[in-house]
Amino acid sequence: MKVRDDVAEFFDRFATASDGAGFHPTLLTLDPVSVTPVTREQVVASLPKRKEFFAGLGISGMTLDSLDESPVDEQHTLVRSTWRLERTESSTVPEGTIFASTYLLRRVEGEWQIVVYLNHQDLRALMSA
Template structure:
């Protein structure tokens, strides 16, 4: 039986995905806490939202350099940890510009839900890097 994703979380990831395709930095700014923790194979580090948004053109360049189109969200699962935090696990697919098998990526997010029900990313974990 497929997992039921709460409407608010589904809307959050719809906004996050669409904003990332642009990138629409104003919409993406609303998806992240003022400061969040970013983690990958190299470790974890605190990131100011403004620094992350300023780095987005470099990220788009890394995808282009790797010969990849923007990633498309393929799956989303979630687990409420308590009344304020949700762990979301995602898989993404990026098609290759030159053809061939797509690249599969996965990320996990710890999201904080405020009193109004708005989600913000407080931890962003990339499970693997881009192939170069």
């Protein structure tokens, strides 16, 4: 993983957090079929539905697999990540499936926050696979 220590620490916390603390109060989410401005509260409210969606596919969680950082300026950095799916025995998702996401982070009062979240997979397509 090629990232600065503070960025790696941010993702260590982000990987296990469910309170939305890593998100900026307003952010942009993207995937192959949509672009949506959302609030941190909307992200937090969507987490139980996302967890339920993944459970229906036999995914019990995700583990951070890799990070690669490209600093943009003193206040922003672009981070590419991959996440390894943790599958149950009855999962309909192929073994070894990896999710790729890209994040634009902004330093706010000394702390990194996600201002753009790009999910490279169309989750609806995964459901029909």
